[in-house]
Amino acid sequence: MNSCAPFVRKTFQLVSDNTTNHIVSWCNNGANFTIWNTQAFQKQILPQYFKHNNLCSFVRQLNTYGFHKINATDAVDGLEFSHPSFKQGAKHLLAKIKRRKSKAKKSDAQSSPVVQDANQLKVAEALISLVKRQQESEQLLMSVCAELQEARSVINSLQSGDKMASPSLCGKRAYEEVEVGPSYPVAKKLKSEENLFSVPTQEMFSFDELFQPTQSTCAATMREHDAPIDFDIKELLLDF
Amino acid sequence: MNSCAPFVRKTFQLVSDNTTNHIVSWCNNGANFTIWNTQAFQKQILPQYFKHNNLCSFVRQLNTYGFHKINATDAVDGLEFSHPSFKQGAKHLLAKIKRRKSKAKKSDAQSSPVVQDANQLKVAEALISLVKRQQESEQLLMSVCAELQEARSVINSLQSGDKMASPSLCGKRAYEEVEVGPSYPVAKKLKSEENLFSVPTQEMFSFDELFQPTQSTCAATMREHDAPIDFDIKELLLDF
DNA sequence: GGGAATATTCCC
């Protein structure tokens, strides 16, 4: 029943106490509450419920628990606050009022990344190095594939004289995943590489969720349906 | 002068107050202090300095600031505490007494990794996927290089009849970093790839510092002086 | 003794 935070329970009690309505009371038909006399509230009310007599500390707690101040209008003065689960006579709603956690900084495109300790810095550096290494691997792969294509063109032109197949090339292949014969066009071969590179869809994580591609590279021409690897690592670390 | 924490300053004051030496006082020639009467200390002393009257809370603060309890001996009773910078008459030492920070969990080889929030979990998954992708790229690169080697063997055998060079192969190369002619042995070519792959030494981070290789792969044969990419990602995340 | 949640203070 009384599973709400001590601060919320005490605030409900002091607002509901009809003997002090001239200092603090429900208002707006029980939807909000108002501190009518801040001096009396500080000196007479707060010390009865809390370990201080500062209105600022009380308001700080209200904010921590998600209360909002109502802008003063011409009709009423006093300090008025509201919370969707803090209503007159509704004790059962108080358990829904939760203390706000110290929030992790959300990414702001302008702000610089905050890396909080040496270990997280190391993780960041690991990611950066790994991404660089991956880019280099993929570029090198492209260049070697281009060379292979040229070599096969040479073979085809050399063989055009006798139209003979080349059994030795097919027989000595070391890695079975590369099933490309001499007459197989390189464009088709690169299509099969896409399957090897792409992250399987059954995994709970995809690159696109985390990494915002910031520029296109030659790798994009090779892997059309996969996110480029050159995401902005700083973007990711903003959420740390 | 008085840059020490409020708790330390107040504790020095209440211990040094000679009018309450029957309740709490310096002892051991001013090296430690003793609470002689815990009931009187709670009810009469604590509320004068703090917002509570609980001995437990006071002791909790002593521990937070690095004080240690002295084991009771036959000679003295009472609650005795000590701190290397909390000595009778030595106000100037109080600034050296620092509050202990909530310590980040250190890695323990037996304990399971603790990934503290959803974002760090995403980073972990990103690293895992990136490592997998890198392994696949390097394996594919090896297989393509093997194919290229075979293709060049075919070219050499086909050319052995007329000993003619192949100018078209050199002229149409798309990527300048691959400077390998038709007669260049593949073993030498892979040596040059090592330079492309390896992390530059002038960077402040190296893979070997962070990642413990857990098994050797075929990639190790290609990149002799570089750490294998298949480190244990869980090892790294223990420190989060 | 100390981790961790809540409370209070201080400051922007």
Place this chain on the structure above:
DNA sequence: GGGAATATTCCC
């Protein structure tokens, strides 16, 4: 309003 340091409470 809310971040962050310190204080108090609660619990192991």
